[in-house]
Amino acid sequence: MADFTPEEAGxxxxxxxxxxxxxxxxxxxxxxMITIPxxxx
Amino acid sequence: xxxxxDNALSLVFGALFVLALxxxxxxxxxxxxxxxxxxxxPPQAFGAFLTSSEFVVDVAENWQSEFLQFFLFxxxxxxxxxxxxxxxxxxxxxxxGTDKDQMVGEHAKPDxxxxxxxxxxxxxxxxxxxxxxxxxxxxxxxLAQSLAGTVVMNSENxxxxxxxxxxxxxxxxxxxxxxxxxNWQSEFLAVGAxxxxxxxxxxxxxxxxxxxxxxxxxxxxxxx
Numbered sequence: 660m661a662d663f664t665p666e667e668a669g670x671x672x673x674x675x676x677x678x679x680x681x682x683x684x685x686x687x688x689x690x691x692m693i694t695i696p697x698x699x700x
Numbered sequence: 701x702x703x704x705x706d707n708a709l710s711l712v713f714g715a716l717f718v719l720a721l722x723x724x725x726x727x728x729x730x731x732x733x734x735x736x737x738x739x740x741x742p743p744q745a746f747g748a749f750l751t752s753s754e755f756v757v758d759v760a761e762n763w764q765s766e767f768l769q770f771f772l773f774x775x776x777x778x779x780x781x782x783x784x785x786x787x788x789x790x791x792x793x794x795x796x797g798t799d800k801d802q803m804v805g806e807h808a809k810p811d812x813x814x815x816x817x818x819x820x821x822x823x824x825x826x827x828x829x830x831x832x833x834x835x836x837x838x839x840x841x842x843l844a845q846s847l848a849g850t851v852v853m854n855s856e857n858x859x860x861x862x863x864x865x866x867x868x869x870x871x872x873x874x875x876x877x878x879x880x881x882x883n884w885q886s887e888f889l890a891v892g893a894x895x896x897x898x899x900x901x902x903x904x905x906x907x908x909x910x911x912x913x914x915x916x917x918x919x920x921x922x923x924x
Contacts, residue, residue, distance in 0.1 A: 663705045669811070673703045677710045684714075685837055692760045692844035696753045696851045 721759070728755055739859055753851035757879070760848055764841035765883030771834040773891055784899040786910040786920035802827070842880070849876055 664671055704711065725746075732754050733743040749755055773787075778796060782788040800807045804827065808817035815826035825832070850870040857864055870876055894908075900916050903909040910920035 662702050664702060671706065673707050677707050680714075681710070684717075688759075688763070689837065689840045689844065692756045692763075693840065693847060695751055695756045696844070696847035699851065700752055 724758070725750060725755060728758060753848035753855075757845055757848035757852050760841050760845035761879045761883055764838055764845055764880070765887050767834050767838035767841060768884065769887035769891055771831060771838050774831050774834060782895050782899070784917045784919060785895045786898050786908065787895045788919055790919050796827075845879065846871055846876060849879065 664673075729744070729746050729749045732749055732752075736743055744752070777788060779794050780788075781791045781794055783791050796802075799805050802816075803809055803812055804816045804823055805819060813826065815822045818826075846867065850865065850867045853870060853873065853875060854864040865873070898909060901909075902912045904912050910918065914920065
């Protein structure tokens, strides 16, 4: 049995987790980088 | 194991990002403490450096340029082509494409995303969502670079007994534009090189290359 999920199997939770994890990294990074100088550090 | 293989490309780049950022933070901390020592000032704790504008400005200037690169690459490939490059559509295919080609509205498939089937503003937003997000991250990163750069410049001004400058004044400063353009030039060079070199060069097995045996004049999409 192949240890990967073929496209024909339809959507899986993994790709949604990957997508939202990267969105979270970007959001946290941007908030962090904008907040630090605004509080004068 | 299946989950790892299904998502390996994202996971590899996520791990590389974390390792590189960790390395940058340590190297930047050492460099900043060397600079402080040269000015006869005490060294900074690692935690204090991580929450300083000195660290933020170096991270943000690279973020903004990378996201500008992809923003422009995505936008330019709508309207411009490079004959023979797998990074480009074929000559004659310029433009946003027909609703049928893009499978939107009445041409949506049963398993198409719901916003592709929707009409009006929802379809417009979803049809441009990649460009919108990349552009937003670029603008916010550039904003962060400018804010942190102002704090760093004012810190250096204070060390030299000079008056602080405003954010607007910093936007016109050589430091801001040197940090900005030194990153932009390298991004534009790399993207242009990728587009041009992939006409005649190949990487067997990579989705960024056309198949090894495809003629130089053909784009990868023509082999499908």
